[in-house]
Amino acid sequence: MRTEKDVKKDINKLVEEYFRLFLDKKRKDIPVSGKKYDSQELKYIVDAALDGWWTEGRYTTEFEKKLAKYIGVKHAIVVNSGSSANLAAFTALTSPKLKEKRIRKGDEVITVAAGFPTTVNPIIQAGCTPVFCDVEVETLDVDVKQLKNALSKKTKAVFLAHTLGNPFNLDEVTRFCRKHDLWLLEDNCDALGSEYKGKHTGSFGDIATYSFYPAHHITMGEGGALTTDDDLLAKIIRSIRDWGRDCWCRTGVDNSCGKRYDWKHGKLPFGYDHKYVYSEVGYNLKNTDLNAAIAVAQMDKLSGFIKVREKNFKLLSKGLKKFEKTFILPKSEKDAKPSWFGYPLTLRKNCGFKREDILKALNSKKIGTRLLFAGNITKQPYFIENKVRYRVAGNLKNTDYIMENTFWIGVNPLVDKKGINTVVACLEETLDSLSPVFK
Ligand SMILES: Cc1ncc(COP(=O)(O)O)c(C=O)c1O
Incomplete structure (x- = not known):
């Protein structure tokens, strides 16, 4: 008689085979985020x-x-x-x-x-x-x-x-x-x-x-x-x-x-x-x-994932340094060691580029981008239509600036060094094509 253990062993073998044959596909895009898993999760x-x-x-x-x-x-x-x-x-x-x-x-x-x-x-x-x-x-x-x-x-x-x-x-x-x-x-x-x-x-x-x-x-x-x-x-x-x-x-x-x-x-x-x-x-x-x-x-994979995120962030920082006249690159508090979710880029004032042109160009090359979530949340329809009661301390000048000029790209473990190089090359190409004098 086959025991519970025997049957589970066979099931696990089949799950592994299924993962290897049908799910373990290399992606061709550079996703802004996404899950990385193998047969263990299944x-x-x-x-x-x-x-x-x-x-x-x-x-x-x-x-x-x-x-x-x-x-x-x-x-x-x-x-x-x-x-x-x-x-x-x-x-x-x-x-x-x-x-x-x-x-x-x-x-x-x-x-x-x-x-x-x-x-x-x-x-x-x-x-x-x-x-x-x-x-x-x-x-x-x-x-x-x-x-x-x-x-x-x-x-x-x-x-x-x-x-x-x-x-x-x-x-x-x-x-x-x-x-x-x-x-x-x-x-x-x-x-x-x-x-x-x-x-x-x-x-x-x-x-x-x-x-x-x-x-x-x-x-x-x-x-x-x-x-x-x-x-x-x-x-x-x-x-x-x-x-x-x-x-x-x-x-x-x-x-x-x-x-x-x-x-x-x-x-x-x-x-x-x-x-x-x-x-x-x-x-x-x-x-x-x-x-x-x-x-x-x-x-069990978290520390490995964090290391890849760190590496990708560093590679992007190095590669994007040459665009510092165009973009404000991210900074952290001196005592902080971020486990970055994404790599934010903010267009500088009067840099001559429109964010949507850059996003369209990147997305056409299968490089995922996102905005900083709701932007200035007080300008979202649900705030306005529900007449949400809120207060502002001072003003939201930088919040508005981010709403209009910030986007972020992926550093997740689905992106490797080749992907990061592609992102940097595509950005250079895009900025060049939109304005040949950007540097
Ligand atoms: C900062 C922050 N808080 C909360 C959430 C909501 O998480 P969930 O999508 O699991 O509801 C998100 C979603 O990404 C988030 O970015």
Whole structure:
């Protein structure tokens, strides 16, 4: 009789063959982002499928442990996207369990307008007011000089992303938050592996968030996570993720508290099943064990991926130096070691080029490009049409400049040295053809 082990061995062999024959194709384009995987991810997904369990399970637990250890914090909690992670993170700060530190409707949260919409949206969804600081054109991160202008009596938190993997000035931001007793949320979705003073980004704020959509440093198909060092915040986050329930049993487990029928909550009768007691305004933001299985395989490759990103970034910096009169090249904080998501380029004032001409030329040569997400988010239709209430600290001059002049190209592990050389050569050719006197 064939055992379970025998059958799994055969399945794994077939998965390997399938990957080798049909999926392991070299790409001809130079993608701005994308997932890199091999048969290991597929074997783990199949393994998770064969468990017949599928919701949060052993792979989720393993990934959460690996991620928390990597970032250097106590808790990691898997969710179904980076946007869900941001929603759960912000909603957690509105929990009554936080007493007077709780964020309430009408409070203000300091952030930037040059970023991804779902960093800002949870603030609006909670009935709070985003207060936008301008950013620096070279780092694309918050201009920390603006923080004190943004402060008011209503300020409760700072919610910032490490833009394109480039850590913001964590010394200044954490000092500001400590001084004014503010929560700090780090959107680390684009910055897995970035460091500041030798510590991973994601370990500085009260809560940090991650996206594992295929564009990111590692993927789980669709997915995200939150990390925190705080036991109470971790409990609240899990509750908000799991319908708001008070019970902290993991999926499939019963009576971890040993008092399942012995609690008194709210105005419910004594002994009401703890599984059906709700103490937060929750959602279902959970992911599946099949997605977590991919993440476990990807986690083992993370340091290799980061090295390629670093190498590609350095090669691009070297190759693009000759265009410094045309482009503002990226810079980092002196204590930062970015794990770059992409390579940003910003056209200099009066350089004589139009961004769309360059993008069209690059895209026609199969070189992927992206803009810096929403540009100035206050100019997006959803802000205007919903009459979103916000405040600006000073002005958004640099944010507008980035909206009009910045784009980024890929440094991801699907791009090799040959690809980087192609990008540099194509840019030279493009700039030459658009204006022969560009140098
Ligand atoms: C900075 C930032 N935050 C949040 C997200 C949202 O992540 P997801 O697409 O997994 O919802 C993204 C998406 O790429 C992002 O770039």
